[in-house]
Amino acid sequence: MEHLPPFESTVAAHGATVLRVCRAVVGHDDADDAWSETFLAALKAYPSLAAGSNIEAWLVTIAHRKSLDILRARARRPIPVAEMADAPSPDERSDAFHDLWPLVARLPLKQRQAVAYHYIVGLPHPQTAEIVGATPAAVRRAASDGIAALRRARSDARTESGPQPPREKGRS
Template sequence: MSLPPFQTLVDAHWRDVARLAHALAGPNLGDDVAQQAWTQALAAYPRLTSARNLRGWLLTITHRCAMDAHRAARRTVAHEDPASLTAAPTVDGPVAHDDGLWARVAALPDRQREAVVLKYVADLDHRGIATALDTTPAMSRRLVSDALATLRLDREELR
């Protein structure tokens, strides 16, 4: 089995890693999380036994780095406004016009928020979400479904 050069992997997936890191960790920690993910991926790359689904592998590493960053932030004294840690990521396109959407996503329970971000920001299927969250595809479907139902209810209450 031959893996492509690591730089080829970076060139192909750096945007995906950066978007997911910013969506999960917020604008203040997103760059650090992405850098940590790339560092861990580079260290583990020579030990890979399969070149299948390298994007999913990278996004799983990114998700785990974001969760590590959240855990570390809870253990340290915050020197900045805690609300800024959950600020919505910068998004281009039609979703960018719904400022309230990202605030409602940030208010979701952790696992639901992570599942929605993996589904709609990282564009993973339910198998990829399940791998990243260390659960089953059925549970990832349920997490996304419950999150969307909550977001719909919140939206109706705003009207």
């Protein structure tokens, strides 16, 4: 009957490989944390690992999953900044929205609903899909198309009201 090697020798044999996997997924700064989390999880599960298992592949799988956990946690953390920007005053916000309402009103119904529910109300796409009777993918696409149309309309409005750039004269 085959026995697993002591866990200490497993760490020594595969530690460098696990660290490379962690660095590849989370980068240098968080790799040590991912490495530690990997071997803590592996230590807990090691006694139940079947003898003859591919230990390196098992550890790489754990390292990949722990690294992804760290990436997810990082995405939820606020990003530190040197100085906070001043929030726009309620008057400034209402002026910006005031300019957008006529443009939103001109969108096709599905785009208007998707933009309003997702971006203005803040509902996630699946919930918006339930409300409008569509799939989340269709709502996501309608919202994307609606935002693109709003950007084009806003850009066109600025171009019409602002100074026109000089036109190049054609070559003969």
